[in-house]
Amino acid sequence: MSTDWSPTLWKDTFNELLEDELEYNDSWSFQFNHSLKEDASQEERRRGWKIYSRCIYGTFKCSNCSKTWPSAQIMVVFHYRLRSDRGTVLMRAFRQACRHCSGKYEKPGFTKQAVEELLLRLMGKIKRNCYGCADDGEYNPVCSETVRTKPHESSLCEACSQGICCKDE
16 A cells, blocks of 8 residues: 555546546546535536545555554545536545644555546546436445544544545445
C-alpha cells in the first residue's frame, strides 16, 4: 500500500478504464481540484455538473514525523459533466492530520485496486447520468472486503471539518 499521493495513478487508471468503459468517442479529461465541495451551486448544476462522492480505504504518512496510518474513511469527491463531445472529471481526495503532530493535513495514498474500483463506480454514474444508459446496478467488486481500522478521529479529518465526512456510512 502506497502512502504517497499519486496523481498519475488516478489519471493513468482513468485513461485505461475510459477505453473499456466509455465507448462513446467523446474526449474526457481528468483533473484535480483541491477546493471541490460535496455539493454544487445552482449555477454549477445549471451548467451540467453532476457529483459523485464515496469513502474508500487508503493510507497516510505524516510529512513531519513520518508516522503512517490507515483509514477506511477517506472521502473522495468527483464533479463531472459532458458538454457536446467533451467530458470533464474533477476530483478531490480529502486529507487527514497526524494524531501525534496534529499539524497540517496530509494527502492519502491508495492502491491501484482501490483507485480502479472507485473509478469503475464513477464510470457507471457517468454512463447513467451523461449517456442515459440503464443502471445495471452499482459496480460491486467481488474482491472488495470491509477493512477495519481504528475508530475515526473527526478532529483530524478534513472532511469532518467541513461537515461532509462519511464516518456514518
